[in-house]
Amino acid sequence: MDWGMKNRISRIIKPEIGRTVMLAVDHGYFLGPTTGLEEPRKIIAELLPHADSLMLTRGMLRTSVDPMNSVPIVLRVSGGNSIIGDDLSNETITVSVKDAVRLNVSAVALSIYVGGKYEHQTLKNLATLVSECEEYGIPVLAVTAVGKEMTRDAKYLSLACRIAAELGAHIVKTYYCEDFEKVVKSCPVPVVIAGGKKIPEKDALELAYNAIKDGAVGVDMGRNIFQSHDPVGMIKAVRSIVHENVSAKKAFETLKI
Ligand code: 5RP
Numbered sequence: 001m002d003w004g005m006k007n008r009i010s011r012i013i014k015p016e017i018g019r020t021v022m023l024a025v026d027h028g029y030f031l032g033p034t035t036g037l038e039e040p041r042k043i044i045a046e047l048l049p050h051a052d053s054l055m056l057t058r059g060m061l062r063t064s065v066d067p068m069n070s071v072p073i074v075l076r077v078s079g080g081n082s083i084i085g086d087d088l089s090n091e092t093i094t095v096s097v098k099d100a101v102r103l104n105v106s107a108v109a110l111s112i113y114v115g116g117k118y119e120h121q122t123l124k125n126l127a128t129l130v131s132e133c134e135e136y137g138i139p140v141l142a143v144t145a146v147g148k149e150m151t152r153d154a155k156y157l158s159l160a161c162r163i164a165a166e167l168g169a170h171i172v173k174t175y176y177c178e179d180f181e182k183v184v185k186s187c188p189v190p191v192v193i194a195g196g197k198k199i200p201e202k203d204a205l206e207l208a209y210n211a212i213k214d215g216a217v218g219v220d221m222g223r224n225i226f227q228s229h230d231p232v233g234m235i236k237a238v239r240s241i242v243h244e245n246v247s248a249k250k251a252f253e254t255l256k257i
Helices: 003-012 040-050 058-064 097-102 119-136 154-166 180-185 201-213 231-244 248-253
Strands: 020-024 053-056 073-076 107-112 140-144 171-174 191-193 218-221
Touching: 003 107, 020 040, 020 231, 040 053, 040 058, 040 231, 053 058, 058 073, 097 119, 107 119, 107 154, 119 140, 140 154, 154 171, 154 180, 191 201, 201 218, 201 231, 201 248, 218 231, 231 248
Parallel strands: 020 053, 020 218, 053 073, 073 107, 107 140, 140 171, 171 191, 191 218
Antiparallel strands: none
16 A cells, blocks of 8 residues: 555544544435525534534535535445436546645545446446555545445445455445444455444444444445534534544433433
8 A cells, every 4th residue: 555545544544543533414415405404504513623524515515615624534436326316326526636635635435326226337336446546645444334225234334345445445335234343354454333223322422433443444425414403512422432532321421412
């Protein structure tokens, strides 16, 4: 791995502890004006000081983030569908690597849909993106997106994560599940978890705690932070779990809800 690649990864996964709190606000790329992200600039400004990186689309980056910001950017570069469209898995690469370089991002993110209608297309997208990004030393985060009809169990998620790593992804994002340690063990690159749909704060913090305990290097969490009654309190609580190994119970007690 070359210096640039290592340097960019170390901006996201903090080398001192090998952990990361990624803030995901890319949901609008297929969900439109997602609850909690109606005014992206405002919520991003409030949460950014507590995030190790920010995952979002090119449009949101340009319009809603101060270019003087020093928090590393993870740019979503796949899309082309919507929640009311034909099939969520029908994605393409939406941003050139040249533009990602121009935007000075620390990594790019792309979804794969293993078992989905357009599985082949999304895996090909990943392979193509990795090959292009290797030329510039830009890490690729593969998001193991799960279609409505797919089960989120260890067997399925291990399959998706391992395929992502085999195709060259540098970091894999997936969901927490029973026997999650098996998913992590069979994936040779760092794994972060998504939070998924909004659930009670206590449960979301337990999810983060269990994921770390079972081997995830961190979270790439969105809705359970920005849709919380106390978004800043919630990202700080998640941060204390990821970076300081605080228990979910203790982290929950710090919330103003
Ligand atoms: C959408 C994504 C989101 O970033 C991801 O789902 C993380 O957000 P959340 O914690 O809300 O699930 O990659 O495909």
